[in-house]
Amino acid sequence: MGLQYLVDGLLLGGVYALLAAGLAMIFGIMRVINFAQGEFMMLGMYAAYFGYTVLGLDPYLVALPAGLMILALGIVVATGLIERIPRGDQDAQLLLTLGLSLVLQNLAIAIFGVTPHALLRPYSNTLIAVGPLFVHESWLFACVASLVVMLGLYLFLSRTWTGRALRATADDASAATYVGISVRRMHSIAFGIGVGLAGLAGTLIATFHAVLPTVGQDFVLIMFVAVVLGGLGSIPGAVLGAIFVGVVQSVSAAFVPLQLQNAVVFLLFVVVLLVRPRGLFGLRVRV
């Protein structure tokens, strides 16, 4: 029984990791806390939903193109809005992304309506028995896909010149300009990739979670917890943090009523901020 919660938590955490990695990337490179991260995930979910209902495509086929489209949208948003605010004005940046989140969420309400939709695939509600445990097929697939994407992200950041330039910008933006890196461009790319990852994760999550305009609100807080746990800005930290949150959320189901499950996550968030604002794992701190 206990082990079942743990496995569920690890699988969920693996999916959250993708969301958190995007948020951490944006903070690590731009020092911007992106409040609208959940809404980009929501866009991904709707892409998967309409990809299936309109075009008849499986969400796993939609994932990559949807992620790329949201990446492009992210670049537009970063260049057109976020980079217009003086760098370092974190309060203003937070307010801007908060406004962005409200706009996206309520545009979605206006266009798609408030009714939740379910995207049902053959694997959506299937359980695989592994010994005494049951594994949600949709969670397993999503987790594996998430790990593959993160491997790709790792290779991109470590093997390509753009990736190296992004990391250089994260380390020291002014030093990066001295070697000819356009910080402005890197910021836009980072934001694009960050929200693109959220959008991609959204397509995966759509296979087991109701699709609705306000879904981002709950998830964005889960992402914040993960990212703060991992030490704001560290991608590996965020991944570990996300897995931790997944486990806490899942295990708490054994002890607290379903309605309060998110309250536990929120409480964890506050406690971590208050006690260890630099994160649990002592990874790269860049605050």
Added chain:
Amino acid sequence: MAEKAAVPGAARVGWRAVVLDWALPIALCVVFIAAISQVDDRYLARVIALVVVWALIGMSWNLIGGYAGQPSLGQAAFVGLGAYTAILLMIRVGLTPWLGLVAAAGVAIVAALVIGIPTLRLKGVYFALASLVYPLILLLVFTYLGYQEVLVPAHNDNPDLYMSWSDTWHYAALAALFLLLAWLFTTALERSRWRVVLQSIREDEDAARSTGINTALVKLVVFSTSAVFASLAGVVYAMLILVVTPEAVFGLSVSVQALVVSLVGGMARRLGPILGACILIPITNFLDANLGATSGASLLAYGLVLITVVLVVPRGLLNAGTRPLEVVNRVLPQSLRLPVNRRRSLPSRPPSGSRPLVPTHPGDEAVLIAADARKVYGGIVAIDRLSLEVRSGEFLGIVGPNGAGKSTFFDLLTGYQRSTAGRITLLGRVVTHWPAYRIARLGVRRSFQIARPFGQLTVFDNVFLGSLQNADGGQRTADTWAALEAVGLEVHADVGARSLVPAQLRLLEVARALAGRPAILLLDEPLAGLTRSEARDLMQLLRTQQHAGLTIVLVDHDIGTVAAWADRLYVIDYGRNIADGAPKEVMRDDRVVTAYLGSRWRAARA
């Protein structure tokens, strides 16, 4: 009157200021209530009531978010607690909402302390993120407890006792009274020394602490007051909307609206939230009424407004252009002009011969003793058992190569960091675990390595902040002027601190410290960035203060300059004391020579 004169920015306290500050708002409130009681249109009355309620909520947010500079995203916590406290007491024990207001305020204060004490330690966006979560937790808890939809019970038998008025204007009038209260409270803040105190916290908390301000307490007081006004608004709001749901009072949209009305109107401006509410609430109410509350149209509008304001008028409409009073003044004849805050006249300079700033200390007892002070970060020993004694009236230079641990040691002495072990005694008191502001109040003041002026305040106000804790009444003004004269900045008193040049900023920091009538002055690398002649002038000035009785501890890596002025040198390398004595002897010490030359040699190799 002496107290009034001591407050900088209290524009010459004339009848015009009194009328403008107190009589006018009260009169306007009376006129407003009289006017709204004549409104027959229920829809219009409701919209007006909502405008007033949201102006009040915005005003409560403005206290913590605007004046104290803590960008809260959780004002809904107090609105919701106020609403639920009053309504549940009404249902459960039949308590009249009039007493419910008192209970709501009490609950809000308790909640503000529970939330504020831990959370206000966080800075900037961290505070914003943490504050966001509290109302969301409350939302989930109240939903879980089964309060998804609570109806305000109707009491048509005695509408006045139970606020069950059928005429909506009553609610608007009640909210207007609270709004008046909030306005007068904010006015009192702006007219007292709290104006400069809050401005300093908003700009730079560390620097504010160095003047002896208990920043944590100030923030907590403002946070609690803000919570009380929000909870009062919550009660009126609940009575007005009749059906209370967790989403309606604890939802993120409530916190966002509180913030947006203030932000649009103008942060840290009294009129800001009122202006913001007057613009936004009718629009969003119209959208909700025509497109449905679930259409998301009003929140979409808030989102668009938020983005636009942040990009176009980041400090709000009132801070973007000319001040409204200035516009009014343009059409008034000279004799009737109204006092405008920004053009504050400085308190007059007292005739010379005020008390000396530096209290004379008898004898040469040890006023600063560090015993085996130690600081360890993780596994790295930054300060390793440093022991030091400074006698009254001494001019000590703490020197050492870059990275030797000078600044860390300095922070231990001034309470900016806690030592891992050891004991620090200042002026006969063991202060090892004292917070920075208490050390400053004790009479031990510091300057910062990179000057940290409060750029939005005048030079006078910057120095005045230094005098707040160690004097009262008119004495503060006298001390401020004396400190300004001591460093020669008195001619710049009414200039904004941000327009000073670097050398003047150093002097400003010294003056800010001197205004607190310190017994010990600690200076962190005051010579950095100064030219030779500026450095000499500063040292000469310090020497004068030393002769007046001030004990000076100066930290710098420029051993040559310090040696020329200090009575004694205390050399640190790798967190250890390697020499201590008269400058001439210390300069010849082998270990000191090695430390300095060795570091250069290493630098050359790197």
